[in-house]
Amino acid sequence: MTIKDIAGRCGVSVSTVSRVLNNHPDVSEAVRERVLQVVKELHYVPNNSARDLVKSQADDIGLVVRGVGNPFFTELIRPIERTIVQAGYTLTFHQINTEDDELLAGAGLVRSKKLRGLIFLGGCFDYAPERAALLDVPFVCCSYTNSFGMLRKENYSSVTIDDRQEARRAVEELLRQGHKKIAILLDSVCDRSISQLRYMGYCGALSDAGLALDAGLVEETQTFDMAAAYAGMERLIKRRSDFTAVFAIADAMAVAAMKALHDNGRCVPQDCSVIGIDGIAMSAYSIPTLTTLIQPAEEMGETSVQLLLDMIEGRAQNRHILLPTVLRRGGSVCTLRQEDNR
Amino acid sequence: MTIKDIAGRCGVSVSTVSRVLNNHPDVSEAVRERVLQVVKELHYVPNNSARDLVKSQADDIGLVVRGVGNPFFTELIRPIERTIVQAGYTLTFHQINTEDDELLAGAGLVRSKKLRGLIFLGGCFDYAPERAALLDVPFVCCSYTNSFGMLRKENYSSVTIDDRQEARRAVEELLRQGHKKIAILLDSVCDRSISQLRYMGYCGALSDAGLALDAGLVEETQTFDMAAAYAGMERLIKRRSDFTAVFAIADAMAVAAMKALHDNGRCVPQDCSVIGIDGIAMSAYSIPTLTTLIQPAEEMGETSVQLLLDMIEGRAQNRHILLPTVLRRGGSVCTLRQEDNR
DNA sequence: TTGAAAGCGCTAACAT
DNA sequence: ATGTTAGCGCTTTCAA
Numbered sequence: 210m211t212i213k214d215i216a217g218r219c220g221v222s223v224s225t226v227s228r229v230l231n232n233h234p235d236v237s238e239a240v241r242e243r244v245l246q247v248v249k250e251l252h253y254v255p256n257n258s259a260r261d262l263v264k265s266q267a268d269d270i271g272l273v274v275r276g277v278g279n280p281f282f283t284e285l286i287r288p289i290e291r292t293i294v295q296a297g298y299t300l301t302f303h304q305i306n307t308e309d310d311e312l313l314a315g316a317g318l319v320r321s322k323k324l325r326g327l328i329f330l331g332g333c334f335d336y337a338p339e340r341a342a343l344l345d346v347p348f349v350c351c352s353y354t355n356s357f358g359m360l361r362k363e364n365y366s367s368v369t370i371d372d373r374q375e376a377r378r379a380v381e382e383l384l385r386q387g388h389k390k391i392a393i394l395l396d397s398v399c400d401r402s403i404s405q406l407r408y409m410g411y412c413g414a415l416s417d418a419g420l421a422l423d424a425g426l427v428e429e430t431q432t433f434d435m436a437a438a439y440a441g442m443e444r445l446i447k448r449r450s451d452f453t454a455v456f457a458i459a460d461a462m463a464v465a466a467m468k469a470l471h472d473n474g475r476c477v478p479q480d481c482s483v484i485g486i487d488g489i490a491m492s493a494y495s496i497p498t499l500t501t502l503i504q505p506a507e508e509m510g511e512t513s514v515q516l517l518l519d520m521i522e523g524r525a526q527n528r529h530i531l532l533p534t535v536l537r538r539g540g541s542v543c544t545l546r547q548e549d550n551r
Numbered sequence: 552m553t554i555k556d557i558a559g560r561c562g563v564s565v566s567t568v569s570r571v572l573n574n575h576p577d578v579s580e581a582v583r584e585r586v587l588q589v590v591k592e593l594h595y596v597p598n599n600s601a602r603d604l605v606k607s608q609a610d611d612i613g614l615v616v617r618g619v620g621n622p623f624f625t626e627l628i629r630p631i632e633r634t635i636v637q638a639g640y641t642l643t644f645h646q647i648n649t650e651d652d653e654l655l656a657g658a659g660l661v662r663s664k665k666l667r668g669l670i671f672l673g674g675c676f677d678y679a680p681e682r683a684a685l686l687d688v689p690f691v692c693c694s695y696t697n698s699f700g701m702l703r704k705e706n707y708s709s710v711t712i713d714d715r716q717e718a719r720r721a722v723e724e725l726l727r728q729g730h731k732k733i734a735i736l737l738d739s740v741c742d743r744s745i746s747q748l749r750y751m752g753y754c755g756a757l758s759d760a761g762l763a764l765d766a767g768l769v770e771e772t773q774t775f776d777m778a779a780a781y782a783g784m785e786r787l788i789k790r791r792s793d794f795t796a797v798f799a800i801a802d803a804m805a806v807a808a809m810k811a812l813h814d815n816g817r818c819v820p821q822d823c824s825v826i827g828i829d830g831i832a833m834s835a836y837s838i839p840t841l842t843t844l845i846q847p848a849e850e851m852g853e854t855s856v857q858l859l860l861d862m863i864e865g866r867a868q869n870r871h872i873l874l875p876t877v878l879r880r881g882g883s884v885c886t887l888r889q890e891d892n893r
Numbered sequence: 894t895t896g897a898a899a900g901c902g903c904t905a906a907c908a909t
Numbered sequence: 910a911t912g913t914t915a916g917c918g919c920t921t922t923c924a925a
Contacts, residue, residue, distance in 0.1 A: 222896045227920060235894055254662035258603035259918035262901050290646050302644035304632050320596035331800055435836055468836040491833045494810040497635045534910055553902055564912045589909035604917045
């Protein structure tokens with residue numbers, strides 16, 4: 210079933226059918242209707258490979274996710290896919306491991322599938338500009354930005370929260386409740402990614418409050434997964450008994466941390482407060498409800514696609530959007546009792 | 552940058568380059584090496600649209616997910632994507648709403664993108680055979696099967712647990728602990744999908760135990776999401792005070808139910824036991840740890856892709872795989888105290 | 894307003 | 910072992 214078949218049935222040429230299919234103006238109303246009619250009757254669907262070959266690009270957008278384990282990403286993928294489809298594009302989905310290079314993966318996809326653009330989730334992006342030039346399509350970093358790289362602002366787009374600032378806010382919320390011995394549970398202090406940025410916010414808040422950084426209260430888990438976070442929290446508990454609050458740099462880690470505290474006989478929040486960042490669905494159903502800074506996941510996903518489409522369709526240049534979080538006070542943080550203020 | 556450029560640089564014809572690229576045998580070692588060399592130097596990547604056009608099909612597999620909110624699906628998507636890529640194919644990802652028709656969505660994708668096959672997640676599939684015939688590529692139902700439809704076994708593949716039987720096992724675990732007033736929290740009793748099957752298992756277990764079905768203990772939430780499950784559980788609590796256990800047909804719903812019980816002053820498991828099915832990551836970190844039947848998500852995803860590839864590559868016919876679950880005894884179920892046995 | 898025809902980049906049949 | 914060439918299905922000039 211090709212455009213020829215349709216043309217044959219209608220007694221017109223293939224170019225006329227093509228015009229109808231692509232909404233070109235120069236077609237008589239009568240012909241247009243007949244073609245559309247036959248198309249519907251025969252359930253004809255154009256062959257995208259042929260279209261893409263002629264136009265030398267597909268109506269496809271690539272989504273490269275590094276570390277699909279992260280439940281926060283799941284909440285981003287949904288609005289991203291929805292928005293892409295609404296705009297008439299298709300999503301090619303690719304996940305890579307944390308140790309893989311998202312730029313290389315993206316570049317390969319673009320070349321082989323003729324993608325129109327890319328969205329990255331969970332990338333590092335401390336790449337040199339010449340590396341990023343491998344990507345000859347627009348791309349947007351979703352939920353992070355090129356904080357550690359040398360990319361020029363006008364060469365890529367991003368939609369993210371201000372990780373450093375928001376982490377600072379999270380820690381300040383704990384400080385406000387009187388906590389002074391505040392531990393941090395994170396992936397790594399120097400991963401050139403989210404984790405490091407949020408760590409910087411943590412350090413900044415402590416320093417502003419006149420508190421010294423206590424290296425013994427910094428627990429690195431290497432990965433984002435819950436099992437690692439649980440294990441990390443247990444190490445911390447075994448090692449120290451004097452902290453009264455924990456800042457987990459992601460909700461999933463915070464939930465695992467609460468579990469570890471509970472399993473080790475420490476009550477949240479009475480014995481130890483816990484705060485996270487992300488606002489994943491699950492965190493509203495933990496017991497107690499996690500206190501966290503909620504990222505606007507829907508808006509973040511939609512905006513990322515919007516920026517990309519604006520670039521692809523030539524409506525705008527690269528832009529960088531900073532979205533605010535909303536503090537949800539759950540039950541996992543409480544005011545420090547005076548006698549605990551060791 | 553096309554195959555012609557490569558041919559030019561190497562002083563050979565395009566067909567020779569094509570042969571090298573496709574690992575055809577009839578190429579001298581010297582030429583093969585030179586071509587590969589130039590390909591690497593120039594970072595040449597073949598244009599898939601052109602390839603697909605010639606071969607009239609792409610190396611793409613479609614994944615149609617109905618109801619992406621379900622966290623269990625997330626754990627399936629990962630192994631599915633991984634296996635697809637390992638086999639040299641690409642994933643085209645499409646999500647639809649619960650009210651949408653996955654068959655229609657799949658058929659459109661197949662036609663326009665020339666997909667080689669489809670994997671469905673969360674479909675209903677009570678479709679008539681003539682509807683399924685719209686799909687002229689092999690497809691596999693992942694984590695469910697065509698229980699309510701008239702499809703012939705040899706016309707599709709599936710990889711799933713025995714939902715009815717496993718639901719029965721879950722309820723039997725509660726019965727074994729002495730529970731008699733067992734409520735069920737589910738999507739719908741007649742959705743022609745997972746929910747209905749698990750409901751049938753629930754009814755079967757009760758009936759085998761000589762217990763009458765108490766309609767007042769059946770709570771339908773209409774959707775799978777946690778907010779709905781929480782609300783449903785609250786309705787149940789308000790309505791009845793005599794049940795001692797709840798079977799939630801999905802882990803996400805079970806976690807929300809535990810939260811609702813807690814927020815309404817009922818302790819899990821002392822006042823009410825909770826059991827789920829799925830084994831999502833989060834359920835191991837709820838407090839208490841959820842008792843649940845764990846589905847082998849990794850294996851389920853991998854096997855689905857394997858079956859599909861076997862079909863696509865002509866190695867095997869359609870098959871139907873039933874995978875077992877593993878009961879994880881968490882802390883959300885306890886033995887009924889005698890005095891509670893009202 | 895319509896049609897004829899030239900490619901888009903690649904594969905594979907056929908020729909050498 | 911290698912080259913020549915005819916399409917794959919479509920869009921888009923160019924001509925009518």
